[in-house]
Amino acid sequence: MKHDMIGDPLNRVDGRLKVTGGATYSGEYKIPGLTYGVLVPATITSGTLVSMDTKAAERAPGVLAVITPFNAPKVPGFQPGAAKPVKGLKLFNDDQVHFNGQPIALVVAETFERATYAASLVKATYKAAPFETDFHKNFDKGVVPNEGKYKDYVRGEADAYKNAPVIVEQDYMLPSEMHNPMELHVTIAFWDGDDKVTLYTKSQGVIGSQRAIAGAFGLDPANVQINSRFVGGAFGSSLRTWPHEFAAVQAAKLVKRPVKLTLTREQMFTLVGYRPLTIQKIGLGAAADGKLVGITHESHSQTAVYEEFTENAVNVSRFLYASPNANTRYKVVPLNVGVPAPMRGPGEATGSFALESALDELSYKLKLDPIELRLRNYTYTDPERNLPWSSKFLKECYQQGSERIGWDKRPAEPGTLRDGEWMVGYGIGCGAFGAYRSKTSAKIKLLPDGTVNIQSATSDIGPGTATSMTLIAADTLGIPADKITFELGNSSFPVAPTQGGSQTCSSVGSAVHDVCVALKQKLNSLAGLPTDSTAAIDYSSILQKLNLPVLELTQDSQAGDEAKNYSMYSFSAHFAQVYVHPLTGVVKVKKLVAVVDGGKIVNRKTASSQMIGGAVGGLGMVLTEEAVFDDRYGRYVNGNFADYHVPVNADVPDIEAIFIDKPDPIINPVGSKGLGEISLIGVAAAVANAVYNATGKRIRELPITPDKILTTT
Amino acid sequence: MNPFNYSRSSAAAGAIQSLVKEPQAHLLAGGTNLIDLIKMGVVAPERLVDINPLPLKSVEKTAAGLHIGALATNSEVADHPLVLQDYPLLSLAINAGASPQLRNMATVGGNMMQRTRCNYFFDTAMPCNKRVPGSGCGALEGYNRMHALFGASDHCIAVNPSDMNIAMVALGAVVHVRGPKGERTIPFGEFHRLPGDHPEKDNTLERTELITAVELPASAAAFRNHSHYLKVRDRSSYAFALVSVAAALDMDGTTIKGARLAMGGVAHKPWRLHEPEAFLKGKPATEATFRQAAEIAMQGAKAYRYNKFKLTLAPNAILLALQTASA
């Protein structure tokens, strides 16, 4: 691939629509006859529903239906022995309450306000059972998940760090964090007869949603149309089809009208996942020269009693640094809470916070610069799988980032640098995230006027997918970007993976590349040229000459054996300069530098924005975000946007995104490895380590709020 | 949210009449607090009396000082040239609160009357004596990181969340109210109350009274050159105070001629610090003086499980606010 245009900054092709309100989000479609669904939450934390009084709600003005476990029509996929059983919570299917806030009824009415009011009239009688939501109290009830990659891992000798000359052994705590995208989760569903249904829904993967809905309701997937053209942020919260989406479909069937179901902000704290509360123990042992002798990484995180959630929290410690001995242990603690979900950077961000903090602690014990310590343990092959990297430029990340942040000003002795009354410090945090590629298909249409339309059922939750796909097509076809439109977010388009795991550019980008190549070959043969001819093609005249109204092609694209023969990761090194006020404990991040080896960068502009967005997510993780539970009631006490603090603009410093921008020669024809997750992975440790450098206070429980600075000695 | 009636009132007498006639009528100003509370099911009014048409928006100089109408918006007050010139502390405090969008809607009267942000007050599924008298205090043994250090009771440890109120109390404002029996004034420091046995009562306004204005005394303009509002919070804007301090000094060279000091985020009412003020008078503006004042301010502080850090933060914030104000 020649990359003439790839890498050039291109404005978002849908930017104008988004900032002018011209982009229609899922909840904004005006469907004739629309009705509104409002969920009624359980107010106990565990137990059985004995009875429900829905009379007042049913009699309230404008109410069309009140669905409860006692009257709900059965959803085929919810039943035992179903052909395609639905995973997780099945609403209104039985009388069990597993967590506080679990929906126990759905009211459908002519307006949202009427549904909301009627929902407040639904009364439930429960038989409450004892419940457990206290993670710390139940820590010892952690279980090893069933899936293979979560089993204990040992390379060399387990816990070898204990016998090393220099040791760090510490616990690191991360509270539950909510995705909290600005756009609320919403689904509009309507049926056409008994066997066809259409959804406008907030989804990171329309094909995944299509399969889930079809499976649950026993439909032919071709009869399930999913639309999700614009998504107002998701961060992983729309990777799966959630209970309320099935409920909207179920309700629409019952009332025989379109139903729109929007979650409230408070409901989004329990019904659409979150980054789970996690305690990790890291043991590091090193020789006096800084060479690691052993790494031990253990993690306990919370999950739901009704569904197991797992993520790669400990895996990073198996391969990021050379160490002859490494072992990991991973457990989940089932509690009466909503089930977690991957949240941007997922487990890798959690794990990196612990590992990179511990490494920082080790650097001070060794009196070694933290970058030097990382260099001494640099690994040129993957020590976990004993395979070569497909590409790795982490050293280059260290070097460029340290220059840009001004690492030479970092004091070796913590708490010694001041600017006026503020204490100043510098920190680094690194990470890695698997570079994936899934089978993807794309359809291309060339019209006689020389314009090109490409479709694939991918999503855009913010990175600017259509923009980067347009660039890849322009580059491959050798035509200007403004001749190309790229469409996504529609389940009737060719199959694409869910937008998650930083694989869109790699997977969909490859399909776009391949379908463009196929088009060129087809045109060559139509013109009587050898298929691989590189002679310039006049796209605007060729169809006219052949008298063809359109030329249309669909192409599948998938990986070969690359992942068997190589270890493929994106790598990051984040650098932070922080100011800490000794009297108020306020931490201000003054500058962040995010350096990434993500392979080839397709669009510098959207890529930078993505890095900045991820860094801001990391700032929230390290400084402000925490979902607080009151274990006496099993309820969140800050389930709203005023008390759950995502960073605001005033918290966001100058963030510089630097790309190594070297194409990965193995992973795919574009050479791009992915940015979405890595943009966040390592940020928390960089800031926490900078706080230590500024103050000499090591804060191992996130978020680092002023109280912790003031009370840590 | 329950169904309710809505009416607009263009005369103060009419609005007061509505309150007298209907015990479940509530006044609606900017709506930024009341509407939220209705949506959360914390308040269930039978009638909303929209008072926005009342002629209570003016900010003007009077013989006594500065008269600020109860319906002047928070932004109008914060940006008003007379406020900026004579009472910059008030401007700083208002601008430290909420967000520009909210301040554009919020009014002076509404700000004074805003309810606590205690999470147990907001969540109808948890106990709260302020919301449902006698139901218990969820915060006492619960998540009480934002809660009071001073003047709390076993029935309620919530704090008054307003930033504006802290400056108002420091500047010695006077509240003008009107009720069925006529008009009266209340010193700002006596407007809000401590929870005691009746945490459901935030203040001393009668249910049938309307706030018409707040007046800042002319004498408080003496602090115009040396005032500071310090708000310590979990993020740089759009967060309630962990602790805030309004500090205003009248300086003669390096000597403090007079001082005004109040704290937010530490009590059920804006917490004026009379004793430290008296202590500062006539003293040199040094770190040692300020530390002593802070120490006096902290006498009688009582912390709970999650807000112990405020015992360190509050005196630090006083020191820093005084240092900044005196500079």
Ligand SMILES: Cc1cc2nc3c(=O)[nH]c(=O)nc-3n(C[C@H](O)[C@H](O)[C@H](O)COP(=O)(O)OP(=O)(O)OC[C@H]3O[C@@H](n4cnc5c(N)ncnc54)[C@H](O)[C@@H]3O)c2cc1C
């Ligand atoms: C997300 C969020 C963040 C916020 N952050 C802050 C912050 O950091 N600092 C801060 O100080 N505030 C903050 N606020 C609160 C904000 O300042 C208040 O909501 C606002 O000041 C209320 O004014 P209003 O005019 O909208 O009142 P309304 O909501 O209209 O009324 C509030 C109460 O006052 C009563 N009332 C109104 N006017 C009168 C009158 N003239 N006489 C008698 N009673 C009256 C009403 O009946 C009602 O009970 C925040 C609010 C939100 C929603």
